[in-house]
Amino acid sequence: MAAPASKTIGDLNGTWVMNKNxxxxTEPGLALQGIGYLTRKAIGFATVTLAVKQYRGPPLPPSTGGECVRIDIEQTATGGIKGTTENRCADGEQRSHSxxxxxxxxxxxxxxxxxxxLRKAVSGHGVDDAGADYLAANWLADEAEKTGPDGAAHLVSVAHNQKDGWIAVQVWGFQNIGGERRYARSIVLKKGxxxxxxxxxxxYVS
Structure with missing residues (x-):
């Protein structure tokens, strides 16, 4: 279902299910990231659910300073696919995760x-002009969306796998899709x- 007005980049708390339609x-992106054929196919058939907890709390290591906005996500999938955990601290500091x-x-x-x-934030990181245009396009950006720190409307996440040589740049936010306001992530993946x-x-489920 569409995202209720109470769900914004400042409050993603709740359960979300990826709408495959x-x-x-996702298969071309997973292939670029070196994920095997059978795993890619299983993920393609699976129902992927995100349980999101967003709050202010102590930063993740290696930081030892004051609070940051934490976004903890437990991702589960049907079809026997193992879940993954995404724990983010939205302070711009680089951290490693396996x-x-x-x-x-x-x-x-x-x-x-x-x-x-937003376009400036996603430029670089191996993202060309066309990729930056893609990441910055189609977002809702009225006052109701500006609920993040200092009126932010989006979260930008940059991930780099040095061993396999890929980089992923994501923008999170809300878009009008099929006439409904929905939570979305736009992603550019680069490898060579x-x-x-x-x-x-x-x-949005609950």
Missing amino acids: LSDN DWLFGTVDSHSHFVAAGDD DKKVEMRLVYD
């Missing part, structure tokens, strides 16, 4: 305003001269 095919699917990844996340600020652009769209 509205989302792009899981069974993507291996060891260095990543950082931060909130960003809409418009030119190969690039995949895709959008994932989520239904």
Whole structure:
């Protein structure tokens, strides 16, 4: 279902299910990231659910300072696919994380305003002009969406797998899709001269 007005980039708390009909095919992106054929196919058939907890709390290591906005996500899937955990601290500091699917990844996340600020935030990181245009396009950016720190409307996440040589740049926010306001992630994946652009769209469950 569409996202209720109470769900914004400042409050993603709840359960979200990826809408496979509205989302792009994930297989090309997973292939670029080195995920095997059988696992890609299983993920393609699975129902993927995100349980999101967003709050202010102590930062993840290696930081030892004050609070940051934490976004903890437990991702589960049907069909015998193992779940993964995404724990983010949206302070822009790089941290390492390992899981069974993507291996060891260095990543950082931060909130960003809409418009030119968003395009500037995603430029670089191996993203060309066309990729930056893709990541910055189609977002809702009215005052009701500016609920993040300092009026931010989006979260930008950059992940780099040094061993396998890929980088993923994501923008999270809300878009009008099929006449309904929905939570979405636009993603550009790069590995060498190969690039995949895709959008994932989520239904709000509870």
